[in-house]
Amino acid sequence: MVIILFHFFLLYTAAAVGLSPPPTYPNGCQPTRCKRGAPSVRFPFQLKGRQHENCGSPGFNLSCNNKNQTVLELPKSVKLLVKRIDYVKQMIQVYAEDGCVQNQLPNLTMSLSPFNLLSDSYYYSELRNFTLFECSDEDQSDYSNDNSISCLSSKPGFYVKYTDSDYARTDLLHCRKTIDLKEVPHALLSSGWTGSNNFYFNWSRPSCGYCEARHQGCRRNDTNPSGFECFVIPIKHMGTRTKLMISGISIASFFLALGLSVVLYVHHLHKKEKDAQRKIEQFLEDYKALKPSRYSYADIKRITFDFKEKLGQGGYGTVFKGTLSNDVSVAVKLLNNFKGNGEEFINEVSSMGRIHHVNVTRLVGFCADGYNRALVYEYLPNESLEKFIFGDKGENHFLGWEKLHEIALGIAKGIEYLHQGCEQRILHFDIKPHNILLDQHFNPKISDFGLAKLCSKEQSAVSMTAARGTMGYIAPEVLSRNFGNVSYKSDVYSFGMMLLEMVGGRKNIDVKVEHMSQVYFPEWVYNRLDKGEALGMSIENEEHDKIAKKLTIVGLWSIQWYPVDRPSMKSVVQMLEGEVEHLTVPPNPFASKDEMRAKLPINRELPTISE
Template sequence: MDICLKMLISYLFLFLAFIVDLREAQNGCDDQLRYCGAHSPAIRFPFRLSSQLEHCGYPGFILSCTDANQTVLELPISAKLFVKEINYTSQVIQLYDPPHHCFPRQFRGLNLSSSPFQFKVNSPYDDLQNYPLFNCSPRAIMNSDRRSDRISCLSGPTYQVYAINYFTSIAELPLSCTKMYNLLSIPNTILIDGSDYKVLQLSWSIPKCGHCEAKGKKCRLKNNSSKLQTECFPKDKGSLSKSAIAGVILGSFLLLLAIFALYRLYTYDKVEKEHQAKIEKFLEDYRNFKPTRYSYADIKRITNQFTEKLGEGAYGTVFKGKLSNEIHVAVKILNTSNGNGEEFINEVETMGTIHHVNVVRLVGLCADGFRRALVYEFLPNDSLDKFISSTGTKKCILNWDKLHDIALGIAKGIEYLHQGCGQQILHFDIKPHNVLLDQNFNPKISDFGLAKLCSKDQSVVSMTTARGTMGYIAPEVFSRNFGNVSSKADVYSFGILLLEIVGGRKNVDVTVENTSQVYFPEWIYNILEQKEDMRIFVDDDEDAKIAKKLAIIGLWCIQWHPVDRPSMKVVVQMLEEEEDKLIMPHNPFASAGPVQINASILVKSLNHELEVIPE
């Protein structure tokens, strides 16, 4: 593991740890003001809403919101008062009692000794006293001089309630008065009737946060403090708000993404440089063959800035170009994301040594940094699949004699690859798409990206993975149960190609889901075995003979076991012989009768069930 990847993983752990710490530190608390309603006072430390976690406020400073969006403070015991205003600097909270406007009723049994709040005394006349409350009859009230102590909010039509202060003698009360309960240590202003005295002020001394507010700062509990100690912090540098948290998380994610992108770019550049060095070494050894080497600027000029696209495959895109007004070429721009340069080396190494009328000629190459391209001769009539496909629009141009000549030319080209070169070349991707046609419809084999070179006397080829196009791959390429991989793999692919020419259709349509569809090559075998007329494909007798000949040779080529297939040299001889001299092969499908096999199921079984050959 390189240092960049280690840094990336380390940062990822730090980032996750930061998020966990941030979540634990914040854990639902933030610096944002909270409100019960639009006209309610702001709520922040030391107060907290009952819906917040305990450490978001100081013990005893709990507020709640009513359904009418009013802020409520609950005092011991069960005294619920509404909050009008909170002054965080002077540490004073103003309370009122809107339902009854009657503090004496709320303060029955009140005990602020267990509360962090105290009554705020503004003057000597507003000192704290104990007041017993008496219920007196109306007649007693009329004869008394103590009407100034009357509590109107507790009085009714048939009785009056009086509060008696400490200097009043109980003997002065009429005998018809009965004691109700005591109000302990309350300011006398709350007993006075009138709107000016309907607001109660409570103060708190702990926690001491007023000096923080006076300095333009805020207050909070110290982290990891077991003694409920507080600290001041700047408003712009305090605990993170939700938007700040989102910003931190987003910024960290983007930074992580940037580091990962840089790491991928670094590794890609490193690997690409290794590929370039590998290719340059190969081209240095290949210089004796004197290929034409173009720069990427030359490639753009030749293709007129990649104006005319001819086709696209797994390994690259092909554009039309011209070296001069008379010489046209096909330029394949290779995908650098696929492979490690092996496809490029395969094609150059293989095609640079081939000179055959039925093999596409390599004109030049480009290996300019990470950009790679191959320049071939241009063949104006496109590929064979355009003429044999059931959906092809050009099929009517080729008669059966020409199709026979094309099949013979392909066979001669493959035979040359197997025996005519200095080394044996196995193509491993013979299919109509890789057979191009010149102006006279002469076939030329192309696309050697999957080719493998070996000595002529080598009968078995080692492979690490299956290669080729599904539907054209020989069984032994997937599993040794059918035999060893050899040049007979190309024979199998050629046999499928012949059967496609006969049937005028693709061998495998993986989109077909109809399980009753007969596997196409077996269908052709059943027709020949039952001696049915090949006019199912053609009308003319002579053409039917050619179709039957191509079908028989194709069935010989697709025998499941490689030893049962002819060599390409024998295939060429069979194509050059008369049709009536050919013998029907054994049934390559090992079935007693017409068996219906879905092509897509066959493909999937080959792909998933057969053993892949180890090196």
């Protein structure tokens, strides 16, 4: 270990002193500035005349004037002086040379610019249409409306005022119209800003702030979907002080690593090393999930690039693809603003905020900004299980029997965690293929907790004021209390229905089948299984037949009419992990009501808790 660390030290030190520099800036794109003390100009900006035209991103043009001041050029012919550039926060501070930026508003077209003007609360300033008027000061009361622009006044006894073209509430008795302004940031004309000469613009793409925060460089890369890439800044572009500091850190890191290696080696010989390592790994596993973050609506717009890429839409709202500042892809569910949406939002955040399981979708964050509500999840590229078991227009997306078995087992473990692994029991109430998402390796993750309920583990049933769920997957007791009380067994029923759909590759209720006897698929498949007949699926070998039979038997056990006849999810996991030869075919769940009533014990009642 010591030899390995020594070789690492030699390589690290060589890089630090510039013997083997890492990839550098593109030719002609080294950071530069107009004069000493002026802001440093680097990607995504490009300084005309001093850097190659491909050094920056489109729209990020800077230049030096005859006083060597840094100038930002905005469409179509607006020029502002640059005071400061914050590459980490992706903000640029500008001001007008004559102290009146409003002089250039007729030449400004913000829609063609990559920048957004930030208001004093660091939110994007809304673009509006305005009209400017030149007014006499005969009506002094009108001047007190505080919507005048003093720096535009060119005649004694006159002043310039503005009015929002969409509202036009200003008294214009002693005024004449001078010009119309289109799509101008509201903050440039609003009260409190017209006397200011310092403004902040923000840009969202390219998002090089991630590289800058890690003290790395950022450069153009047209082969990358994001259009840029991070890279390690070569030492030769740093000052002598920085070189000495990094060299000192390198040497200190070597001795620190050397001392640590000795400690680790001694610790490795200790008899309790394996147990300590196991505890550390368990700790990291338990706490690797991040606490959900709260985002503003402006954050949601930035993450989704103004809702550019839509992934899907439903009654709950619309899902868009987004990217966080660290280039992590997310799915943003923008909820509709209608009655009842608040309850589903609270259910989802309160339920998923406490869930950390490999088979449950992770809630990254949420937005509750006024009437705007959104949920931010991890992005799962393979969409839902529904796509792979119900082919559209004859398409075949069959995943194979081994993978179907893995998916079924993963879903079962996820539901078992919801029922037993959390501080409070979580009942999902909407288990179905559409709410099972698949990651890049086709591992299943349970999603959409809008109908979920929390209850104590000591209680066995919950009360409901109305049925919840999706028809075809709703347990009988949710629709009628004659079958028993609503409990965690209701999720078991929904899981069983989904299992049978996975086996058959069709909906459990399908009105498109040729024979009416096959309309209710679960009953049809039970009759085939009971008679020892083939289940009508493409089975290639004996192992596939065993998997299909196992999934079918577990599914039929899970959809028994009465909750007490269904297994718990823990038992379901054990059955899926076991051999099919050890499973028994369940009683017919579709027997007559008289037969089912005769099977009932005298006391099937469960204690009920309030919602």
